[in-house]
Amino acid sequence: MNCTHWEERIALYAGGDLPAAEAAEVERHLGDCPGCQLFASGLKESLQLLQGIHQDPIALAHFAAVRARVMAELEGSLQPWWRKAWMYGLAVAVAAALFLMLALRPAAPVHPKRMAVQVLLPQVDVAPPEPVVPRVIKAHGVRRPRVRPPAVVPRAPGPPIVVKLLTDDPDVVIYWITDNSGE
Amino acid sequence: MKVLAFLATIPIEGPDERAAAIPSAQAGDLAAFEALMRRHERLVLVTALRLVGNMADAQDVSQEVFLRLYRNLDKVEEARNLPGWLYRVTVNASHDVLRKRPAADPMEYAAHVPASGLDPQQSTAEAERRRVLEMSLRLLSEKERAALVLRDLEGLSTEEVARVLGSSEATVRSQISKARVKVKGFVERYFRRRT
Numbered sequence: 001m002n003c004t005h006w007e008e009r010i011a012l013y014a015g016g017d018l019p020a021a022e023a024a025e026v027e028r029h030l031g032d033c034p035g036c037q038l039f040a041s042g043l044k045e046s047l048q049l050l051q052g053i054h055q056d057p058i059a060l061a062h063f064a065a066v067r068a069r070v071m072a073e074l075e076g077s078l079q080p081w082w083r084k085a086w087m088y089g090l091a092v093a094v095a096a097a098l099f100l101m102l103a104l105r106p107a108a109p110v111h112p113k114r115m116a117v118q119v120l121l122p123q124v125d126v127a128p129p130e131p132v133v134p135r136v137i138k139a140h141g142v143r144r145p146r147v148r149p150p151a152v153v154p155r156a157p158g159p160p161i162v163v164k165l166l167t168d169d170p171d172v173v174i175y176w177i178t179d180n181s182g183e
Numbered sequence: 184m185k186v187l188a189f190l191a192t193i194p195i196e197g198p199d200e201r202a203a204a205i206p207s208a209q210a211g212d213l214a215a216f217e218a219l220m221r222r223h224e225r226l227v228l229v230t231a232l233r234l235v236g237n238m239a240d241a242q243d244v245s246q247e248v249f250l251r252l253y254r255n256l257d258k259v260e261e262a263r264n265l266p267g268w269l270y271r272v273t274v275n276a277s278h279d280v281l282r283k284r285p286a287a288d289p290m291e292y293a294a295h296v297p298a299s300g301l302d303p304q305q306s307t308a309e310a311e312r313r314r315v316l317e318m319s320l321r322l323l324s325e326k327e328r329a330a331l332v333l334r335d336l337e338g339l340s341t342e343e344v345a346r347v348l349g350s351s352e353a354t355v356r357s358q359i360s361k362a363r364v365k366v367k368g369f370v371e372r373y374f375r376r377r378t
């Protein structure tokens with residue numbers, strides 16, 4: 001039986017939304033039509049399922065968060081005018097005080113510092129590096145020159161490098177000492 | 184006053200509490216307003232959650248609804264009018280959120296914290312139930328969803344739903360029946376696939 005035209009009425013009937021006379025008419029049809037009976041019971045079941053899920057508890061924290069946000073906003077907006085004025089006044093006073101401090105600060109003479117840098121390198125005997133000798137290797141009958149990578153010779157750590165910074169002030173000399181590990 | 188008569192049909196609390204909370208809140212008593220909020224917070228947050236589909240947006244909607252309530256307390260003459268007013272403002276605020284949402288960002292359920300005291304297995308089952316509800320509602324148009332949520336989940340009468348949504352009862356009936364048929368189809372497909 002093609003009962004498409006019954007669908008809307010059965011859907012309303014399933015949720016109790018039909019007036020008595022129309023509901024009775026639907027019930028008569030359901031009595032004669034197994035397909036619509038199945039349709040109606042499916043509608044009722046799915047509605048009951050959703051209604052059950054809708055009643056599932058929701059964590060109280062979600063409600064509390066909303067309440068806190070609303071109350072914070074209301075408390076902020078309901079602050080008395082004199083308190084807001086006091087806050088603004090304080091902020092303006094602090095800003096003005098800072099401005100005055102900066103503006104009225106006695107100008108100190110500025111001496112550009114000149115520095116002389118002197119690097120004190122210790123005398124160390126360093127052997128000259130070995131010359132790189134191209135080596136000829138026979139491979140597949142073709143002679144190809146190959147460059148041997150330079151041998152890595154570990155160097156003994158040398159004495160530290162001392163940098164001496166001479167300032168304008170004869171009493172101030174800055175020494176910078178760095179490790180000369182040879183790496 | 185037709186609207187007042189309709190709103191009076193949604194009971195929320197005892198007459199004494201109703202009588203006391205609104206005048207105190209109107210007089211600037213924030214504690215009274217907080218008590219008012221507590222009484223209606225489920226109505227607002229859960230309705231918004233069903234309409235917008237995720238907890239973060241639902242909380243934004245709830246915040247907006249309660250701030251609007253505070254600003255309009257003088258317009259709520261009696262506590263019995265309040266639920267209808269809250270449903271209407273919640274639906275409107277939820278629609279605003281959905282309109283601002285990019286088209287590519289469909290209704291999505293942000294995993295929300297399960298109710299306390301549930302073991303992991305329970306919370307998994309609960310999450311699946313929520314998912315069925317969320318996906319069913321996602322299938323519906325905005326108006327069908329609002330009609331179904333108010334009528335079938337919140338339990339308002341068709342007449343009340345029509346007043347909240349500002350449409351005719353015939354329109355609401357049509358939206359509800361279409362929504363129910365879509366939801367049935369989804370639920371059956373969902374469980375058939377799983378068996």
Ligand SMILES: [Zn+2]
Nearest residue numbers: 001003033036
């Ligand atoms: Zn039939």
